[in-house]
Amino acid sequence: MGDYAGKNVVITGGTSGLGFTTARLLADGGARVLITGRDLDRLGAARERLGGDVVAVRSDAASSADVDALADRVKAEFGTVDALFVNAGVTRNLPFEQMTADVYEELFAVNAKGPYFTVQRLAPMLAEGSGVVFTTSVANVIGLPLSSVYAAQQGPRCAR
Numbered sequence: 001m002g003d004y005a006g007k008n009v010v011i012t013g014g015t016s017g018l019g020f021t022t023a024r025l026l027a028d029g030g031a032r033v034l035i036t037g038r039d040l041d042r043l044g045a046a047r048e049r050l051g052g053d054v055v056a057v058r059s060d061a062a063s064s065a066d067v068d069a070l071a072d073r074v075k076a077e078f079g080t081v082d083a084l085f086v087n088a089g090v091t092r093n094l095p096f097e098q099m100t101a102d103v104y105e106e107l108f109a110v111n112a113k114g115p116y117f118t119v120q121r122l123a124p125m126l127a128e129g130s131g132v133v134f135t136t137s138v139a140n141v142i143g144l145p146l147s148s149v150y151a152a153q154q155g156p157r158c159a160r
Helices: 017-028 040-050 064-077 101-125 147-154
Strands: 008-012 032-037 055-059 081-087 126-134
Touching: 008 017, 008 064, 017 032, 017 081, 032 040, 032 064, 040 055, 040 126, 055 064, 055 126, 064 101, 081 101, 101 126
Parallel strands: 008 032, 008 081, 032 055, 081 126
Antiparallel strands: none
């Protein structure tokens, strides 16, 4: 198989970009991988492209009910998790003066609340020696235009 044979990995936001590429690398290396995404079409396309034993679960990190359902599904599929890659995230590029409370709340729900409660719900399933990786950004350090709310959510993250 490969270096990751026998490992169970959960990747939130696994339909594109870094999440998808990581899922492919781990699945090709023998891991059993579960990816999440909000959009059923994109999730199905990612699952199709990844093939193998990859599990695709529709889940919105901003939804407490979805995070609870994800935890139940992970427990049913894997029992224990060797790696959790908390990668789901969104941004909206808006000038400061055009930011609305609704967009602000959406961004914080996905990018701050989502990772926190995803880890909280999945932590009991983490196997001895497992790891949690958070995707973050340099947006809070380099000051990207039109991304003030997104930048406010970035920075060092760790889980214990």
